[in-house]
Amino acid sequence: MNKERKLIVAGNWKMNKTVAEAVALVETLDRDLGAQTDVDVVVCPPFTALDAVSVKLKNSLIKVGAQNMSEFDYGAFTGEINAGMLRDLLVHYVILGHSERRECQQESDTLVSAKTKAAHAAGLKPIVCVGETLTQRESNETETVIGRQVEGSLAGLDAEQMKDTVIAYEPVWAIGTGKTATTEQAQQVHAFIRGKIGEIHGNEVAQAVRIQYGGSVKPANAQELLSQPDVDGALVGGASLEDRSFSDIINSTRN
Ligand code: PEP
Numbered sequence: 001m002n003k004e005r006k007l008i009v010a011g012n013w014k015m016n017k018t019v020a021e022a023v024a025l026v027e028t029l030d031r032d033l034g035a036q037t038d039v040d041v042v043v044c045p046p047f048t049a050l051d052a053v054s055v056k057l058k059n060s061l062i063k064v065g066a067q068n069m070s071e072f073d074y075g076a077f078t079g080e081i082n083a084g085m086l087r088d089l090l091v092h093y094v095i096l097g098h099s100e101r102r103e104c105q106q107e108s109d110t111l112v113s114a115k116t117k118a119a120h121a122a123g124l125k126p127i128v129c130v131g132e133t134l135t136q137r138e139s140n141e142t143e144t145v146i147g148r149q150v151e152g153s154l155a156g157l158d159a160e161q162m163k164d165t166v167i168a169y170e171p172v173w174a175i176g177t178g179k180t181a182t183t184e185q186a187q188q189v190h191a192f193i194r195g196k197i198g199e200i201h202g203n204e205v206a207q208a209v210r211i212q213y214g215g216s217v218k219p220a221n222a223q224e225l226l227s228q229p230d231v232d233g234a235l236v237g238g239a240s241l242e243d244r245s246f247s248d249i250i251n252s253t254r255n
Pocket of ligand 1: 174178215236237
């Protein structure tokens with residue numbers, strides 16, 4: 001697939017996989033995908049498996065990401081994990097502001113922006129998620145909601161940090177539901193997000209930023225979605241839990 005920006009496909013494993021299962025999965029993925037350089041591949045296991053997965057992928061092109069982190073550097077924050085601790089485990093990426101955290105943990109754009117800045121300060125690349133609910137889409141509020149999330153969650157980044165931030169557009173109604181945005185719906189929102197980044201940081205930065213699509217991405221729909229001009233990869237939930245489906249998604253973009 002001939003793309004303007006290098007594709008990035010990340011697997012969000014959510015609260016799945018024991019350490020042994022996680023290691024077994026990345027062993028197979030590394031065998032299947034470890035030598036390819038066309039697509040940046042990231043796996044995001046739960047915190048408990050980060051260390052073992054990082055060790056297993058130490059010499060691999062597949063990078064490791066976390067699913068969340070604290071906005072604080074250190075201190076009395078029981079149960080939290082900071083960016084430095086993730087770097088210590090050779091983690092390269094961190095998913096921030098996933099809709100499940102926005103909904104279940106009431107994470108706000110202000111909090112996501114604080115985490116995004118803390119990630120950059122520690123040398124981690126954030127994958128910042130935005131997305132509208134079905135009610136918001138049906139009330140024609142998609143651009144208002146996405147515009148507010150992009151402005152709020154990415155507030156305070158300088159141009160270099162913005163270029164090094166991955167945005168994941170994940171319509172909430174498409175996550176884990178088997179419903180996927182049409183290629184037109186995805187392209188339209190991705191172009192809108194890029195335009196918004198352009199308004200804030202200028203066109204050169206906007207053209208450099210990678211915007212993933214997420215929401216029931218599978219081998220059967222990946223190629224069509226990722227062939228859209230402003231779709232620069234995928235954030236994959238369910239289909240990243242199994243070697244074959246995750247590899248097939250990546251391989252489908254390489255034909
Ligand atoms: C996600 O949770 O980021 C996601 C996109 O999940 P799924 O692929 O299962 O819809």
